[in-house]
Amino acid sequence: MSGFAEKLGALAEGLPLDAAAPLRAAGLAAFRQHGLPHKRLENWKFTGLGDLDRGDWRLAANEAAPFGPLPQGALARGASLKPLAEAVAAEPGLLESLMPETAPASALAALNAGLLNRGWLLDIAPGAVLEQPILFNRSGIAGQLDNVTLFIRVGEGAQASLLESHAGAGWYNGVLRLRLGFGAALEHARIHQGDKHSYNIGFLDVRLDKAARYRHASLLAGDGLARHEMAIGLHGEAAEAEISGLALPRGDGHLDHTLRLEHAAAHCRSAQLFKNAVFDAGHAVFQGSIRVAPGAQRTDAQQLCRTLLLSDEAQVDTKPELEILADDVSCSHGATVGDLDAMMLFYMQARGIPAEQARRLLLEGFAEEIAQALEGEALLAPFMQAVTQNLEAAV
Amino acid sequence: MNSILEIRNLHATVDGKAILNGIDLTIRPGEVHAIMGPNGSGKSTLSYVLSGRDGYEVTEGDILLDGQSLLGLPAEDRAREGLFLAFQYPVEIPGVANAVFLRSAVNAVRKHRGQPELDAMTFLKAAKARMKQLQMDEKFLQRPVNVGFSGGEKKRNEVFQMLMLEPRMMILDETDSGLDIDALKIVAEGVNALRGPERSALVITHYQRLLDYIVPDFVHVLAKGRIVKSGGKELALELEAKGYGEILGEAA
Numbered sequence: 001m002s003g004f005a006e007k008l009g010a011l012a013e014g015l016p017l018d019a020a021a022p023l024r025a026a027g028l029a030a031f032r033q034h035g036l037p038h039k040r041l042e043n044w045k046f047t048g049l050g051d052l053d054r055g056d057w058r059l060a061a062n063e064a065a066p067f068g069p070l071p072q073g074a075l076a077r078g079a080s081l082k083p084l085a086e087a088v089a090a091e092p093g094l095l096e097s098l099m100p101e102t103a104p105a106s107a108l109a110a111l112n113a114g115l116l117n118r119g120w121l122l123d124i125a126p127g128a129v130l131e132q133p134i135l136f137n138r139s140g141i142a143g144q145l146d147n148v149t150l151f152i153r154v155g156e157g158a159q160a161s162l163l164e165s166h167a168g169a170g171w172y173n174g175v176l177r178l179r180l181g182f183g184a185a186l187e188h189a190r191i192h193q194g195d196k197h198s199y200n201i202g203f204l205d206v207r208l209d210k211a212a213r214y215r216h217a218s219l220l221a222g223d224g225l226a227r228h229e230m231a232i233g234l235h236g237e238a239a240e241a242e243i244s245g246l247a248l249p250r251g252d253g254h255l256d257h258t259l260r261l262e263h264a265a266a267h268c269r270s271a272q273l274f275k276n277a278v279f280d281a282g283h284a285v286f287q288g289s290i291r292v293a294p295g296a297q298r299t300d301a302q303q304l305c306r307t308l309l310l311s312d313e314a315q316v317d318t319k320p321e322l323e324i325l326a327d328d329v330s331c332s333h334g335a336t337v338g339d340l341d342a343m344m345l346f347y348m349q350a351r352g353i354p355a356e357q358a359r360r361l362l363l364e365g366f367a368e369e370i371a372q373a374l375e376g377e378a379l380l381a382p383f384m385q386a387v388t389q390n391l392e393a394a395v
Numbered sequence: 396m397n398s399i400l401e402i403r404n405l406h407a408t409v410d411g412k413a414i415l416n417g418i419d420l421t422i423r424p425g426e427v428h429a430i431m432g433p434n435g436s437g438k439s440t441l442s443y444v445l446s447g448r449d450g451y452e453v454t455e456g457d458i459l460l461d462g463q464s465l466l467g468l469p470a471e472d473r474a475r476e477g478l479f480l481a482f483q484y485p486v487e488i489p490g491v492a493n494a495v496f497l498r499s500a501v502n503a504v505r506k507h508r509g510q511p512e513l514d515a516m517t518f519l520k521a522a523k524a525r526m527k528q529l530q531m532d533e534k535f536l537q538r539p540v541n542v543g544f545s546g547g548e549k550k551r552n553e554v555f556q557m558l559m560l561e562p563r564m565m566i567l568d569e570t571d572s573g574l575d576i577d578a579l580k581i582v583a584e585g586v587n588a589l590r591g592p593e594r595s596a597l598v599i600t601h602y603q604r605l606l607d608y609i610v611p612d613f614v615h616v617l618a619k620g621r622i623v624k625s626g627g628k629e630l631a632l633e634l635e636a637k638g639y640g641e642i643l644g645e646a647a
Contacts, residue, residue: 342449347486350446351500351556352474352507361499365490365539 004053005035011059011145012115019089020098020116027100027113034104043105046285046317047227047256052171052199060146060170062118068135078125079134079160084149087121094121097177098151109203112147112175119149126155126181133161133189133378140170140198148174154184154212161187163379165386166202169195169224174202180212182236188216189379191386194224196251201227210236210265216243217373217383221390223251223282229258234268234296244273246370246387249282249314250394256285263296263326272303275370277363278314279394289321290333296326303333308340308366360395364388398423399461399595400445400564406455407444414440416620417456422564425592429606429631430599432617433639438599439483441617442568445597446480447473460564474500475507477563481553481570488540493552496540497522501559525558529585546573554585565589565596571605583608603635618643 008028015024036053037044067081088094100106100113124130140146154160158181166172180186194200208214220226232241247255261270276284286305307316320333340362348358367387374380400422407415414437422428432438444451445458447470458465465473488496502512513521523533529551541549550570557565567586571579586596586609598609606614606628614630615622616639624630624642634642 343486344488346448346470347482347488348496348500349470350448350474350480350482351496351560352471352503353496353499354471354503355469357499357503358471361491361495362488365488368490 004055004057005032007057008032011057015115015117016085018085019092020085020119022095023088023098023113024116027110027116030100030102030110031107031114034107034110037105037107041105043258043287046287047225047254049199051225055171056143057145057171058143059115059117060141060144065120066118066136066138066148067120068137077128077130078155079128079130080123082121084116084119084121084151087151094151097179098149100175106203108173108201109175112149112173112203115145115147116149117147120151122150122152124152124154124158124160126157128155128158128160130160133163133376136162136164138166138172139168140166140172140200142169142197144170146170146172146174148172150174150176151179152177153179154181154186156181157183159185161376161379163189163382165191165382166200167193169198172198172200172202176202176204178204178206178214180206180208180214182209183211184209185213186215187374187376187379188214189374189383190216190218190228191383192218192220192222192226192228193386193390194222194226194253196223198222198224198226200224202229204228204230206230206232206241208232208234208236208239208241211238212236213240214242215373215375216241217370217379218245218257219248219370219383219386219390220245220255220257221248221386223249223253225254227256227258230260232259232261232270233264234262234270235264237265237267239265239268241270242373243270244370244373245275246367247276247284247286248279248387248390248394249276249284250279252281252283254283254285256287258285258287260289260291261301263290263292263299263301266295266297266299268296269300270302273370273373274305275366276305276307276316277310277366278307278316279310281311281313283315283317285317287319287321288333289323290331292324292326292329292331294325297328299326299329299331301329301331305335306366307335307337308363309337310339356395360391363391363395367391398459400597401459402456403459404456405444405453405458407440407451407453409440409451413454414620415444418620418622420615420622422595422597424595425590426613427590427596427598427609427611429611429614430597430617430622431601431603431614431631431634434601436617437620438601438617439568442480442483442566442599445566446470446478471503474560475504479557479560479562479565481550481557481565481567483569483572485541485549485553487542489542491540492537493540494519494522494536497556497559500556504560522559525555528558528588529555530581531555547575547578550574550582551578554582558585558589561589563594565594567596567598569600570598571600571602579605580608603631606631616642
């Protein structure tokens with residue numbers, strides 16, 4: 001039993017015995033069985049969590065919800081937000097959708113359920129159109145384990161956007177589950193800018209019903225450790241997912257995008273675009289798998305990962321995987337690794353642009369494509385602003 | 396001071412291979428010089444050596460702009476001192492809008508000259524006026540630099556940048572390649588509009604055609620990394636009539 005697992009009992013002490021108690025019990029049992037994920041697990045071979053095991057952690061108190069005020073008029077249009085335990089008490093059927101995965105590689109999702117203390121259900125009523133984004137902002141504190149669980153249901157035909165941002169230190173262990181109903185559309189930006197001693201492990205689980213559309217752009221930046229793991233399931237015909245991510249590790253930052261995308265229904269489309277610009281002794285990881293289930297005909301699934309290694313010590317690991325069990329599909333994947341183009345730099349310098357500024361413009365150009373998954377200015381502007389700030393800090 | 400650009404006994408190597416073998420050339424204010432030569436004579440190498448591209452090493456001699464040596468200065472400093480190279484193959488830069496690129500360049504040069512930087516509005520106004528002069532569509536401002544541009548559009552974009560940056564010394568490397576006659580005329584008009592007593596040009600070309608529209612004061616023939624013959628604008632016509640073989644035979 002590892003160091004962290006021994007301290008688990010103390011962390012779980014004092015959690016309430018409310019309607020969510022069965023969830024905590026199941027989560028703790030699953031986590032106790034496996035402990036923290038380690039590099040011997042295929043899915044974790046590039047990202048080690050030894051620091052978490054050695055650390056001393058206090059559970060962050062549930063003092064304030066990390067949500068900004070719901071967009072003006074959202075409540076009137078049928079959006080509602082309530083603590084998960086309350087939601088489960090009112091709707092016992094929810095428990096099942098919240099039960100964590102039990103595989104060893106998903107032990108942190110199990111831990112999240114086991115320590116559930118900051119959890120919310122957000123419902124967006126069928127047909128509701130939220131013009132302004134839902135804001136989820138948090139900043140971690142050193143020594144604290146911030147364990148956040150969010151369950152968001154976007155009702156049939158509803159349209160919404162979500163701006164999620166993470167900063168600060170400490171350990172974040174988050175689970176965000178999104179359920180998109182028939183014809184629902186959600187645009188989701190996630191911005192992570194971590195401090196040197198920050199450990200941000202997020203698990204995003206998205207299920208799309210028929211004709212639903214999900215667009216996601218993730219930024220991982222800074223010199224801490226972060227892993228944004230995504231499991232996206234296209235479960236209804238003609239659903240669409242556009243998933244993109246940008247990792248900008250600097251210092252000895254370690255930033256990991258891991259994605260499992262499943263085409264479980266026919267006529268769905270998915271596009272994955274991931275980019276890494278690795279500075280200093282940074283380390284970027286991209287693991288992307290696509291599974292096309294038997295019968296998911298007319299699947300269109302594309303994946304591309306491009307990496308710039310900007311110093312001699314910079315590192316990247318990429319692992320694409322395709323498992324195609326249907327025969328009428330169009331799938332592709334590709335990966336490139338390189339440095340900034342010397343001829344482009346010379347061209348800019350030959351116009352008087354200083355080398356450093358030329359590099360930054362090229363990097364911004366490289367990054368900009370990631371933001372194209374975002375259509376709304378309300379998500380795009382803060383996303384690009386964070387990109388620019390982090391490039392300035394790194395170049 | 397009576398020269399803008401002075402090239403003295405210039406020797407240069409690329410990957411350890413000698414390409415320029417002692418070039419001497421003095422360009423005075425207001426003059427337009429043409430350098431002609433067959434493929435492999437060192438024309439493009441000369442343009443890259445002058446503009447300061449990495450990997451082009453000067454082993455002997457000097458390059459002076461307004462009396463100041465350019466050796467040891469990075470490309471961006473040479474550009475800010477007023478040297479402009481119009482590329483034979485303008486580079487495509489995905490993700491960087493033409494307007495952002497050019498405004499960064501204009502402001503870098505203005506800052507160097509001690510002039511205030513242009514705000515976005517003033518820049519756009521100036522840019523649109525120059526584009527009109529070159530019959531370029533304003534939509535090119537928002538497109539990534541040279542991406543998806545035709546050969547002619549790329550060359551026009553080079554001259555557009557030149558009009559915006561108002562260099563002291565223009566170097567045009569095979570600006571005529573890939574241009575049809577109408578585009579050639581427009582590009583030449585752009586260059587001619589910049590001609591004046593305080594500005595000079597070096598036109599590097601394989602063919603005489605461009606020199607019908609940008610009429611040079613002097614023509615030099617480059618072969619094996621040296622200037623082997625110099626003359627007035629009639630030398631270009633002679634080259635066109637006789638071909639490089641005969642002229643180089645005479646010079647040898």
